Amino acid sequence: MTNLGMTECDRNAKQDALITDLKNKESSDFVVENLFLSCDLAMSTLKRVTQWQAFSRVWHLYDAKWQNPFDSAKLIIKHLQGLHKPFYHPMSDCGDMVVVTNTKDIALPGDEWKKRVYFHHTGYPGGASWTLAWELHEKDPTMIVKKAVYTGMDGNLQRRYTMQRLLLFPDDQVPDDIMENITNQIRAPRPVPKMMTEYPEDLMKSFPRVSQFPKDFVLK
Amino acid sequence: MVFQSVALMIRSKGPDEFWKKRRIFKLAAHYVGRRRNCYSIAIRNVHRALAYATTGRKLKKEDMVELWKTRISGASEEHGLPYKHLNEGLHRSSILLNKKTLADLAIWEPFSFKALTQIAWTKMREDGDADAKAIDAVPPNNVFTGSSK
Numbered sequence: 001m002t003n004l005g006m007t008e009c010d011r012n013a014k015q016d017a018l019i020t021d022l023k024n025k026e027s028s029d030f031v032v033e034n035l036f037l038s039c040d041l042a043m044s045t046l047k048r049v050t051q052w053q054a055f056s057r058v059w060h061l062y063d064a065k066w067q068n069p070f071d072s073a074k075l076i077i078k079h080l081q082g083l084h085k086p087f088y089h090p091m092s093d094c095g096d097m098v099v100v101t102n103t104k105d106i107a108l109p110g111d112e113w114k115k116r117v118y119f120h121h122t123g124y125p126g127g128a129s130w131t132l133a134w135e136l137h138e139k140d141p142t143m144i145v146k147k148a149v150y151t152g153m154d155g156n157l158q159r160r161y162t163m164q165r166l167l168l169f170p171d172d173q174v175p176d177d178i179m180e181n182i183t184n185q186i187r188a189p190r191p192v193p194k195m196m197t198e199y200p201e202d203l204m205k206s207f208p209r210v211s212q213f214p215k216d217f218v219l220k
Numbered sequence: 221m222v223f224q225s226v227a228l229m230i231r232s233k234g235p236d237e238f239w240k241k242r243r244i245f246k247l248a249a250h251y252v253g254r255r256r257n258c259y260s261i262a263i264r265n266v267h268r269a270l271a272y273a274t275t276g277r278k279l280k281k282e283d284m285v286e287l288w289k290t291r292i293s294g295a296s297e298e299h300g301l302p303y304k305h306l307n308e309g310l311h312r313s314s315i316l317l318n319k320k321t322l323a324d325l326a327i328w329e330p331f332s333f334k335a336l337t338q339i340a341w342t343k344m345r346e347d348g349d350a351d352a353k354a355i356d357a358v359p360p361n362n363v364f365t366g367s368s369k
Contacts, residue, residue: 083290083294084294084297084298085291085294085295086291086292086294086295086298086323086326086327086330086333087291087327088287088290088291088294089287090287
């Protein structure tokens, strides 16, 4: 189909031939060839829409209940920056939105509640302060997850904008205008065990006991 | 006062000097300020830039490999298989595609890439790899890797 290397006369002759071809017999080959030609010239509608969909922001939901915030941060960062997409590039804006719920129920490993210290400086002399993780969590139950995500990312100009795509909620009360956008849930790495209080009363009563308490035993 | 006479020619070191400097100034043409106008400053910066360019040629390749790795692992984890298992499984199946090709397949031929992940995954499971078996999900049972099992 290429016109390269043709003389003017050749081109005219070919054009005439094509026109007569179309007029006379409406050859299906000609229509198919032209279809391919138009695909080459411009991006087809299908491809255009595919690209829009690929680069649209997906809203992910992450339930932080009983999860390690530092392990969670790795997973959240991956989705915030778009690292989970095959067409990721650090300079293309392909990151997603992540909504994190139940941040008040996070589980820090070991004795980190007591040992982990968050540093803050007001900028004034003597303005340094050190806050323990449990104190910070009492002040703002979303702060530990937020800081875990923030420090988990490389410090560059994009970091603050990436953080804007992270929405944190202390409990499962998420506004409807945010909830309606969510189309995916990120699987939490740890299984959430059921608490004793969540089992029905009759099931607990009927559960087989290995031994009975002595009659004179006083339960606390 | 500007002397536009033979006196000027005394300081000129001749045509060779002119062309030598011109060659450097052309490389410094896009710099700002005295870095592009003064030869002694321009030559310093051009030398530094050429040194950076030399290391940059190597770094560029490393950066691309890192990007392909990120892309492949992203695409592979979409199908539930970590990158290391994909890599290992493909090698064991004698599918010797390089990272560039795999990354391109992941973008432009997603179904072919999915098939590759399933072959690698099945192969790893057939070989009895403990890590691959520890993954919650399993590949479909109609994938054939060509081994006797």
